[in-house]
Amino acid sequence: MIIKAIRLQNFLCYYGENEITFSEGLNLILGANGFGKSKLYDALHWAFDDYIFNTETGESENTSIVKSKLVCDKTKAECAIGEIITTSVEIEVEHTSKETYRLKRVYTIKKIGESQFTEPLKSETSLFYKDVLYFKPTIEDFTEKVEKLIPSSTRPYVWFKGERGIEKLINTTDEKSLREVIERLSNISRWESYKKITEKATETASADLTKQRNTNKKEADKIADLERQKNNLEKEIERLEKYIEDDEKNRAIAEEEQEKYLAKKDDANKIKEIHTKLFSAKKQYENIKKEYEKKDMGFTTQLFDKQWILLGLDKYIAEFGKKIQNYDYEKEDLKRKQTGKESKFKLSANIPDPIKLQEMLDEGKCFVCDQPIAEHSDAYHFIEEKMNYKEEITKVLDTLNNHEEFFSQLRNNALRLETVIQDVPQDITEYMKEIEHLKQQAKIAEEEVNRIENELSRLVQSANIEEEQADNIMTNYRHAKKRANDLISNIATNQEQLRINKANLKEKEQELHKLTKDDSEVLYLEKVKEILEDIKTIAHNTKDRIYQQLIQQLEDKANKHFTNINNIGGAFVGKIKFQPWGKGFRPKIMSNGVEVFSSNTSNISAMKLSIIMAIISAKDRNAEFYPLIADAPVSDFDEVKTITLLNEIGNTFTQSIIMFKDLLKENKNPNSQQDIYIVDDEALNDLRQKLPKDKPIVVHQLFAYNNSDVDNRTGTYTKIQKVKEL
Template sequence: MIIKEITIENFRSYYGVNTIKFNDGLMIFIGDNGDGKTTFFEALEWLFDTSKQNLDLRLISEKKISELPEFESDVLRVSMTFEHDGEKIVEKSFSFSKDANNEIKTGDFQFKGFENEGAERIPIQGGRLLDRCFEAAIRKYCLFKGEENLNVFNNPDALNYLIETFSNIRQFEPYYNGEDDTSGFTDYAEYQSRKAFEKAMKSDKQNSQQEKDLSSKLDLLRKDLSDIRQRLKSNRENATNYSTKLNEIENSKEASELLKAINERLKSLRDKKAQTEKHINEEYSIKLLDDMWILGGFSSIFEEFQQKVSLFSREKRKLEREEDKLKGKQELAKEIAEGIIPLSPNIPDKISMQEMIKDEFCKVCGREAKEGTDAYDFMVNKLNDLIKSQQPIEKETEKQLFPNSFLRELEQKSSNLEYNQAEINNLINIIRDTIEFNEARKTDANKIQESIDIEEENKKKLLAQNDGLTEEQLQNAYENIKNWWDYKGQAEKQVVILEKEESEKQKELEKYQEEYNNLAKGSVADTYRKIHSALDKIKNAFKNAKEKNTQDFLFQLEDKANQYLERLNIDGFYGIIKIIKSADGAARIALQDRNDTFISSPNQALKTTMYMSVLFAVSDLTALKRDNDYPLIFDAPTSSFSPQKESDFFKVISDINKQCIIFTKSFLTESGMLDNNKIDVQNCTIYRMEKQRPFSNLDLSTIQTKLTLIKE
C-alpha cells in the first residue's frame, strides 16, 4: 500500500480544502509547535479508525465555524487515494451546521470507498475497504506518535501476531497446536490412535492383568506429568514476568541507588539545617521590651523612663479624681430627678390602648384620633412605652476608667530596675553576644542550604536522564528490585527443579510406555500400536517444525533489524539487537555487544534507532510475506537526537526504499526559521507547515495551517 494523495478539509487547523501529493519514499513535514504537525497525524488516525463513528465537535475548524452563517452547513472531510492492487480511495466525512442560537449540530456521517475494476470505479464501504487493504493489526506497526511509543513489543500480544501473520507458522495450525488433544489434526490423530490402542489392549484377555497394572501406572504418570507441566508453565511465566520487571528497571537500578543516596543526604542536610535554625532567635523587637534590651547602654533612657512613669502615675490619679467628681454630679442629678413622680405607663392598660388605636378614638379625653394625626401617634408611642416597660431590666455594668493594670506594672518595673543597674549596664554585652551567635548560625544554615541546592540539582539531572521516570517510580524500583530478584530466583529455582522432575517423569513414562507397547507385540493390539507410534512421530515432527519456524522468523527479524540499526547509526556505537521470546509468547527488544553483554542503559537516541530498526524490519517482512508494503508514519520521532545525528538519520532514511512520512520540527533554527543548509543536503520531498498570518494568540478561530512545498 502506497499513499498517493491526502485531502484534509475543515479538520481543526486545516481550514478549507488542503490536498497533499505523496511519493513512495521519504516525505518530511517541518513545523514548529502548534503549526499543525500533530493535527495532520491525528487526521490520519481519525481516517484509519474503522471501529466507530466520531462526530466530535472539537474536530471541526474553529475558523470555519466562526465564518459559517446561521442555518448554513459545511463538511469535515479526510480522504486518501492509495495504491494497493490498483488505485483505491477511502473518504470519511460528516456535515455540520449552525442554528439560530449559534450552536453547531453534526450529522450525515459517511465512510465511503472506491476501487477500480477495469475502467469502472466501484463504490464500497470505506471501513471495509481500508480493513481489507490496511488491516487494523498492521496499522499498529505503521503509526507512531513520539519516541516513547516506538517499542511495538510493549504490547504483549505483538510477537504472537507477527509470528502468526508473517511467518509460515499458520501452515501448521490445522495440523499441530499443542494446546489440547483435539486442537490440531496430528494432536487429534495421536490422541484417538492411543485411545484405540489402549482399548485393543484392554480387550486382550491374555495380558489383561499386566495391561491393567501398566495402564494404571501410565495414567498416574500422565496425570503427574500434566501437573508438573502446569506448575512449570506457571513458574516460567512468573520468572518471565519478574525478568520483564527487572529489565524495565535495570536501566534505572543505578539511578535508583543514586536517588536513594541523594535523598538520604538531603534528609540529613535538612535535619541539620532545621536544628541549626532552631537555635536562631531573632525576635529582637520582643527582647527590646521583655528583656529590657531597650535600656542596654543607655542610663539616661532609664532616668527618662522613671520620669515618664511618674508623670503617667500623676496623670492617672488626676483623671481618677475627675471621674469621681463626675460620678458625684450624676448621682446628684439622679436624686433630683427621682423627686418628680411620672405617670405610670400602665395607665391606661395595654388592652385599652390597643382598643383605642383600633377604634381611632381616645377614651381618656373623649376625642377622635384618626390614623396619621398627632393624637393617634401619641397613643401608638404610649403603647410602645408600655410594652417596653414590661420587658426585663438589664442591670447596667459600671465601666472602669482604667480596667488594666499597665501603670502598676510599669511602676513595679521602675522600682525593680532601680535595684538592678549592674545587670542593665551588662545588657550591651548580652545583645552583642546574641547577635553574633545568630549570625554565625545563619552562616552555617546558608552553607547547608548551598549543599541542599547542589543535591537538588543532582536529583533533577538524574531524573532527566532516566526516560522521564518520576522520583516515585525510581524509589519504587529501588525498593522492589530486591524482592523481584528474590521472586525471580525462587521461580527460576522451581523451574530447574520441575524441569528435572519433568524429565524424570517423562523417562519413567517412556519406560512404562515401552513395556506397554512390548506387551502388545504378537497380540491383536499390535497393529494399533504401530499406527499410534507412527502418528505420534508425525505429531512430534510437526511440533519440531513449528518451533523451528518460529525461531527462524525471530532470527530473520533480528537480522533485518540489525541491518537497519547499522545504517541508522553512523560513526557511533550501536550494538546488536536481540529479540527475546518469553514462555508466555511475549517478547522484548534488548541490545547487547558482540561479547553477549547486555547494554542496560542505552541513550535515548540509540533506543529510538533500535526501535525504528525493528519497525523497518517488520515492514520489510510484511512486504516479503504479503507482496505488499505499508507506509511508516511518525510524529516527532527524533526529539532526543543531536542536530548532526538527526541530519544523518534523515539522509539514511531517504535512501531506504520505503514510504516513510515524518512530522518534525527539525530543520528549524531557534528563531523558528528554516535551516536551509540542513534542508539542502536532504534527498526527499519536504513540506513546510506554519500558521497563516496574521492570527491572534488569543483567538483559536484565527488559526489556519498553511502547507508549502519547499523541496521536491
C-alpha cells in the first residue's frame, strides 16, 4: 500500500483545507515543537480507525469521547451560531494491486451557542475507488477495506509515535512477542496456512473418495465396512508403530545399562560368591568355636556328671563290702539268737538276692551251679525256703532299727559306680583329645575365614567394586537384562502384529480397489488423496525448517540494519542475537557472546527498528508492503545517527512518512513569522548522497500562523507546504 495524498479539513490545528501529496520513498514532514506534526499523525490514524492520540493521557481516544475537540478551534471561533462545520480527513491510497481508493472520515457539528455545539457521537465514513480517471463511491465496507489495505494487527509495527511507540514494538520480556511480530509481518504464517489447507484438503479428498466409492457401488455397505476396517487398521498400525518406536528407545537405554553392569557383572558375581563362601566359613568357624568352648568350659562339669570326682576312691567299695558282710553275719547271728533256731542256710538271708532266687525258679535253672531246677523237686523247695527265710529274717529285724535296705542301697550304688570310676582316667584322656581336636578344627576354620577374607579384599580392590555394591550390580544387571528382554519380546510381538495388520490393510485396500477399480472417478480421487497426503507431509516438514531459516535470515538482516544505523563514529554497537526462549525468541544485544546490559535507549530503539526493518525487507517482492509512518521516532538520536536511520528507513520501506523536528535550523534573517525555521540543506544533501537515486526524498514543512495573541489557540493554526523534492 502507498499513501498518495491526505486532505485535511478543519482537523485539529489544520485550519480550512490542507492537502499533502506523498510519493514513494522518503516523505519528511518537518516542523518545530507545537507546529502540528503529531496532529498530522493523528489525522492518518483517525481516518483509518476513528481514534486520535491524547497526549495528556497517553491513550488513544475514539471520536465518541473527543467529539468537537476534533474540530479546528479557529474554525469553531469564526463560525456563526447556527452554522454547520465539517471536519474531515481524506486519504488516497494505492493498493499493491494498483487499485486506488479514497477513504474519507467526516465529523460534523453545528454551533448553537458562543461556545456550544451539537456533538454527534459518531463520525461518518465513505469509500471511493478510482475508475480510470474518477473516483466513484463503492458499496464495499469501509472497515473491511481498511483491514485489507493494512491489517489493524500490523499497523502498530509500522505506524508508531515517538520512542514510546518504538519501545512497544517488541516486548523483550515476553517470549511470544518477537514470534508474533515475525508471524504478523513476514510470510511465515503462509506456511501455517499451507499446513492447515493441506490437512483440510487431504481430509476432504479422503471424504470425497469414500463418498464416491459409496455412491458408485452397489456394495456400498461392503465398501463402508471395508473403509471402517481399513481406518481401524490404519489407526492400529499407527499405534503399534508408536509403541515400537518407544520400546526401541527404551530397549536401547536398557541395553546400555545392561552393558554398563555387564562389565562389572563377573567380578560382582565372584565377589558375591566369595561373600557367600565367607559367610558359611564364618558360620562354620563360629559353630566349631562354640562347640570347642562349650566342650572346654564343660570339662569341670564332667567331674560330677561323669563322676570323675570319685577317681581313685573305688577302694572304699571293697572296704564297705567287708563291713556289710560283717553286718550280714552279725545280723544272722542276732536272728538266730532271737528266733532260737539254727538256720539250715550257710549263706546269709540276702545272698543270693531274693529277686535272683525268684528268677532261678522262673527260668528253672540254678544260676550258681547251672543245674536244672524241676518244679516240685527238692532243689525247687530248697530255693523257695531260702526266699521265705529272707522274709522271716526281715520280719524279725523290723522290730529293730533296720538299716539293711539303706546299706544295701549304698552298696548297690557303689557297685554301679565301680566300673565308672575305673574308666575315669581313660574318660578324661578321651575328653581332652576331643577338646584338642575341636581346638584344631577351630584353628583350621579360622584360617579358612582369613584366607577367604584376603581373597575377597584382593578382588574388591582389583575390581574396584564395593562389597555392598556387588549385590546391586547383579540385581541391576538382572533388571536391565529382563527389561531389555521384555522390550525385545514386546517389539517382536508388536512387529508381528504390525506385519499382520499391514498385510490385512493391503488386503483390504486391494479388496477396496477391486470393488472400485472400474471407476475412473474413484481412481482419480485416490490419486488426488495420495498427492495431497504427500503435500501435507511436505508442508508440515517445511514450515519448521522455513521458520528456522527465517529466524537466521532475520537475525542477519537485523544486524545489517543495526550496523548501518550505528556504525558511525566508532561508538560501541554490539550485535543482535535472537536467543531461543521458551516457544519463541528474545532479541538481545550481545558483545563477544555476552549479553550487554543497560544498553543506551537509542541503541535499544535502533535494535527494535532494525528488527522491524529486517522483517519488512525480508518479505518477497510480491508480498504486500506497508508505508512506515513515524512521528518523532528519533529524538534520542543525534543528528548523524538520525541521518543514518533515515537512510536505512529509505532503503527498507517502499514508502515512509516521517514527522520530526530535525533537519530544521533557525533562520538567522526571518522575513516573516513563518520562516523562523528553515530546512537544513546541508544535512538534507548529506542524506540525499547516501540514499540511492531511485529513492526520492520529499520534504514538507509545517508552518504555524497566529492572527492574534499567541496564547489564544483560536488564533493559531497550521498550514503545510511542500518545500523540497530531491
